Each structure stands twice: as structure tokens, then as C-alpha cells.
Amino acid sequence: MQATLCFGSQFENIEIAELALERFLEPWSPSAEDLFWVQSALREAVSNAIRHGHVGDPEQQVRVQFTGENSVLTVTVADRGMGFNPETLPDPTDPDYLLKSHGRGIFCMKQFMDRVVFHPREGGGTMVEMTRTINDGNKES
């Protein structure tokens, strides 16, 4: 099961991506918990693509893909930005950074998902690949 979504690099479109993810997961009857965290991670990834990748250029396109296989959801978000090295990002829970007003997006994505990997894209840009096992909400007590 797979779906791809391309949209202009504008914050208003984040809601559309979140809604598309909810629709994509409907056949799996995801638990409210899983849906909340994957939508939150998606929001962070798309925000990063718009704000840092495309530096607010609305003419650029963000490409989002959802893949579902054996209860594992994979979400990729790709931009055409300058790229970056995620290893160089400071830990936002470090006391020196705790009161900073930014720098928590990727940290949150890693907390919300089982696995988060960044890939440089051929031709420029970054693709983040995030996976999480989705629990059937109907089977939860």
C-alpha cells in the first residue's frame, strides 16, 4: 500500500498532509496514540522541509510518500534544499540548549517514531525516512 503527495512549500499545506496520512491509515484502524504521534512526526518533517529546506520559497515542492507493509508505516518527506548533517545538531535537552526557542523538531521526530534516517537526494536536497509500527486501535482495551 503506497501513496504519494506533492504540494507547494507552504505551512498551510501541512494540514493537508496530516489529513492524507489519516486517510491512508484508515484501513489499519490505527490507535489514537499511533495516529497522534505519526501525524506529529509528519508535521515536524514537513515544517523542516518548508522552513529549512526551501527557506520559505513557496514555489518549491515538498514530496511526501506513505508506505504501509505488515503493520509498519514508512513516511518519507523530501525537499530540494541545501541539505544538512543531522549529526551536527545539538541535543535540545542539553542544559545549554534547554531554553532555546528552536532546534527540537528532529529530536521530536526521533522520539515519536521507531526509526528516523536522513538521506541526501540526488540532484540536491534531503529525504527523511521515518518508520513506526502501527497498532490496531480496535484491539486495544
Added chain:
Amino acid sequence: MKQLIRDTGGVRIISLSGKITIGSGDVMLRELINQSLESGHDKILLELGGVSAIDSSGIGEMVASYTSAKNRGAQLKLVNLSRKINDILQVTQLITVFDVFETEEEAVQSFG
């Protein structure tokens, strides 16, 4: 994001509902806190019971508001967090920064 502002016992209570996320709620939150500080309110309580989602931008604005208040000698506290928002504050370790209360009464009394 929607807001309801009340003043009780010298405490400005700002009740928020909806999403505090990039491009909308985050900016509104900053403006609400700045307006309160500029109008002389030094005890501010953010009531978050109606907040359905918050992202890193919203969290960043909460931290900036906290710092802004502290730098002016004012206090910013939180009350009525949903479990998920509480989880986010836990993983980001910001739960150690903010004074968080379960009830409004308890929170208002804490300002002294």
C-alpha cells in the same frame, strides 16, 4: 487556535484551545504573552486543557514566552495539560523548566 483571557486574583489566565503549531498558533501565543506582559501582568497562567496538538514551534514559543516573562520579573506557569502534551514536555525535558499544575485553583494559589 482560540483563546479566552480572564483575570482572577491578580493572575492573568489564558485558556488556549486547538493547535499551537507552526504558522498559526505559535505566533498567536507569542503575541498573547507579549501583550499581557506589556500591559503589566506579571503572573500569567497558560491553561492548555483544550489544546489538541503542539509542535516544536509551539513548544519553542512557550519556552521563549517563559524566558521573556522571567527576564521582566514575571512568572509564566502551566495548568491542565493533556497526557500527550505532558509526554512532549517530558521527552523534551521542559517539564523541569515549567511549573505545571493539575488544577487552576492550585496554580493560582502558587503565585502567592
